[in-house]
Amino acid sequence: MDGSEPSDAPGPPDVEVPDALAAVVDADTGEGELERTIGLVGGLAIGVGTMIGAGIFVFPGLAAENAGPAAALSFAIGAVVALLVALPASELATAMPRSGGGYFFISRGLGTAAGAIVGIGLWLGLVFAAAFYLVGLGSYAGQVFLEVGVALPIDPAVPLGVAFGVGLTVLSLFGTENTAALQNGIVIVLLVILTLFLSYGSLDALGVFGAESTPERFFPPGGALPVLQTAALVFTSYLGFAQVATVAGDIKEPSRNLPLAMVGSVILVGIFYVVTIFVATSAFGSARLGEFGETAMVEVARSFVGLPGALAIVVAGLLATFSSANASILSASRAVYAVSRDGIIPEAASRLNLAYGTPHVALGLAGGPIVVLSATGQVELLAEVASFLHLVMYGLICVALVRLRREDPDWYDPSFRCPAGFAVAGVGGVASFALIAFMQPASIGVGIAVMVVSYGWYRYYATDVDLKGDF
Template structure:
């Protein structure tokens, strides 16, 4: 760990001779002050923050996982989602406190590098970037499945391809999204807000009907079933699998430098989005499993929700959920690609990645290299078509970060440096961050061995990169 008394400025340089950018002089409700007369405007409000959080998360939990989760854990998958939600909340609270003290781009990476030292920061930062890459790939495979289902609904069946048609479609969408981010329409955020509002409206209507139906209001018998039909252990392994559905709140922190009134909006957006999606997930799984029974639901795979909707509302219901699934997986993939690019920027600002990685394209004003460093590896991963592995590795890398975020909070509260002055303080200190750290790390143990090996390899690679590229760089907290 770097010496906390080493001075208030970041020091050292990387292999290319680049030094970390100076820290900002201060933060106001509306700007980050970057020197005498230079400011960075904050332009994302509470609605925008919630839309990033909810928009990133809701795609996976509702539209990809229900079938997979029901197959593994039966009706108890409801409990798996609830466990995920509780862990996410335990981490969202400490993340909020840290974010209000350090409202800067980079999120978890920034907090950890400034409180626990550069090596931890480098592992988490590179892990965050690659974790988002894995998550985006996972969303794109999901999106591919939805496009296939849409085509099937209209009578088009793609056959005779060397790989599954959803993989090819996922690749096409991945390339298109990356190109779109580089070529840039300026209204992506507004679009994201609209998509999230539409999704929440559609889902609320659909789930309300589903709950009433399950309760027997419409006179149908729901399938009676045993809660722990697959035993208790799968509840935890499923929780580890579906945790990918809870990665989005940390993406709010990656744009913390652009959130207006960060002291108020960051905690509200992060905690709020976790609570909203947890409720939606639990109700969705409940409705899905009671309409079909978990066993049959499991046979429908990634687009199981479409069959649930068809069963409840006929063909219009299926079309509605198909449409919603397209929007949701698209918005998740889009938000994750943008967050991955923001992480590359945060690392390159601190000289942990080359400065050229965050270069801005003069024609479009967009960071084409950083976006390419997200989009390129995403395409490779989409091609593997390993939905569960992609999801778990993404979760693994995030969970490591979450666990360390909780530790960072404990470190900062104990050390209490003069610059640490969060406007939001978590309730239940120190129990909440301790339980959050243990639970996040603990969940990893229930993953597929393959996911754990890949995740650990990414972390090891990150550390080696740091030792090779930026071993002299010392980052300091000073906002």
């Protein structure tokens, strides 16, 4: 009113945080601009929704069998490693807020060869992860039959997992709208159920309700080794934060929201995992938990509050494994897009179907192998190979951070800087590679084979592609 100028010209939206870099990426290049539609809550929901399915609803039984109550420590180790990678990854993501996540950082930071190995590895890593989640989803769907008293002649986990795999792939081909809103809702319902359950369980374990908890040696007979092996196995529970980076191109105000969503989701699920193991191993002995297998948490809930508790956890388990599997299929198709955009695999792989707006070839390249792999039903192998391929990427993300900071190219201008960057990335990189060493030989073998084939493909098809610094 009293000003010198009539100030009725509005500021651009989201004026609070100028996101110069994102603005450059989105800006019109003569072929249109890009709208960012995922906020902080959406980003957190992607991270948490992808991760929480495995750590709480599939692994507790297996982990406790291997490492006893110290499995809580295994999950804590996983959380620390994930955090050490999430921080450098956040810095890289704010410097390159583009779709493709880890693949994009590594191909630009370390060159095409490393990019090809990671890009193809990321696609297959997500394929293995999705297959693993689908078997978990099948287990929970099978549990539904058990709860209603229908006896099945065979274990339904694998066939149901395969069926869900086919269903989800087909669904994603037809461009379902509002998947983000659905994902947010699922995550909120899950967190509410889990918070109630874990609060009750913790109080119970501490003796508040007078029930006796099972005293057990904290460390398993083998000492530290099983704990580290279990950490390697359950690391699959921490793969989701990287999925946030694969949709970096859709995140609003990426310089603020990307780091918060990645680091925040790791911390949040890490706490839930550790408490879950504490509660589970307090309710039952580790050996018992192992016998219950993938659906051990259902029995834990049943021991607290009977059938309603069991049902609540069955529902939560269905939701969680469903959202994890769905998120992984979609991320896998984004990974295919990212490598095909760069010409590492034929461009045809990223064609969109105009009618549905979905990348049908990429979704097929994700969904097909996922269905085949989930048919094997090898839960531990699937999980470990998925972790292997992701850990290679994580290690290289740390290497890329160190390299980019030292070379400091013109285009590298992250708005979030990882505190103590070199130290964090150094430890994170070493820890990522070290964790691989504790996996089963079969998983390591499959993982190395994938890397060798990826490199071979690069030599055969993409030697003339130069991506380093191509931003």
